[in-house]
Amino acid sequence: MFISPMLLETASGPFSHDNYIFEPKIDGHRLLFSQEDGRIRLYTRHETECTKQYPELLAPFDDDILLDGEVACTDPETGLVDFENVMTRFQAKKEQRIRQLMGISPVTYVVFDILRYKGQDLRKLPLMRRKEILNSITMPNPHFGVLPFVEGAGEALFEQMEARKLEGMVGKRKNSLYMSRRSKSWQKVINWTYAEVIITGYRKDEFGWLTAVPNESGVLRPAGIVEYATQTARKEFFAKSRTLVIGEDKNFVYVEPVIKVKVKIRNWYKSGMLRSPAFVEFVV
Template identity: 75%
Template sequence: MFIEPMLLATAPTSFSDSHYIFEPKIDGHRLLFSQQSGRIRLYTRHETECTQQYPELLVPFDDDILLDGEVACAGPDGVDFEEVMIRFKASKDQRIKQLTISSPVTFVVFDILQYKGQDLRKLPLMQRKEILAGISMPNQHFGVIPFVEGAGEALFDQMVNRKLEGMVGKRKNSLYVSRRSPAWQKIINWSYADVFITGYRKDEFGLLAAIPDESGRLRPAGIVEYVTQAGRKEFYSRSRALVTGDDKNFVHLNPTIRGRVKFRNWTKSGMLRTPVLTELIK
């Protein structure tokens, strides 16, 4: 069974509030664990079934259940988003079997939506948390997210110090709704960098970003897709005189425009992960 998940609004900054609990934000992908009539099926937030990809999670609970959480891989430097994406994209049985050994996943559960045939979504969050805390996890690949009450700013400082993705604040009395809701808010621990704009994509909007390498030469650092309408307008007005050529997919520029971006982290190949343009530097 699939239920549209509850999605997070974005808070502009960390905050503390006695009406909220605060959880670490796990850097994996959303996973719904469904056990109905003893049959287990796993879904992403977009209802893509991924049961085959995570055999270590196909272990039954004592009764039918529907859980919401995040599936993640832990690497030597902490939670590794790229590793869980490798797991998610694997399709051949032998490859999946190998990855369960080299890159095992953990399903970090943060909510329970159904249990023993009962729909729990109209219960307040803290009551759902209490039910979840009383259920035994079936193996070591399952865990329940920890949380603190009220002290969001202190938790966020810990996330920043440990270079983790951020945190989530949830109203204690929130019901589970299948839409984006301000009752659940994410606060991202962004990284920041200044980049040179070396061109832009012709079809779907995107700015080609580059940064200097060790020798001072510019190297590609990714494509910036998240730019406000005002930012796009300013960019196009400044870039017209800088065009040096084009190819099938891109218009290339003399790289004199610089921009400041916020992003999740650097990928292993040195690319910006989900960069957002915050401003064009004058």
């Protein structure tokens, strides 16, 4: 069974509130675990089935159940959650490759909600009651874990997330019902990383700034495409770039590498590219 998951609004910053619980934000991908009539199926938030990608999660519970959580991998060297590793697991299709990756990058399913259990729909119960039910259930193997939370002290938790270089936190109203849409009852606060990059061009057909950063020798290398910027910033850039054009091809217009911007990112990919860069300000 698939149910469209409840989605997060974005909070303006870390906050604390007695009516909220706060959870670490796990840097993996959303996963719904469905066991119906004894059959296990795994789904992404977009209803893409990924059952075969995660054999270590095909362990049965004592009864039919529908869980919501994140599937994640941990880097064995740093001990940190590694988004790229779980994406490698998700994209693997061949059974031999999947089995190989199980040994290299085993996954953990971090469960934070329960939607159905023993034939009962639990979505109209308040969050704290659902948490009680979830915590009363025995997980089927060590690849499953229940996400911890704190009550009220969101800012203190976020400081811990920053210190440990984790993705951020999620605040949830204690009495929130589970709704299959985006809701202010659940809010995320991202622990952004910031970087300065140089714009080297832009897309012709849709918005996107090509960026670069200097390598160890001072030579510019590509760093990815900024796809998020305010309309004011876009207009300012195009006004500045009119006299800086140095060439073009089918997809891009290239400019002299003189316009520098500050961007916020989730982190750096191992390839040296920016992950989800968004414009913050021009650097003068």
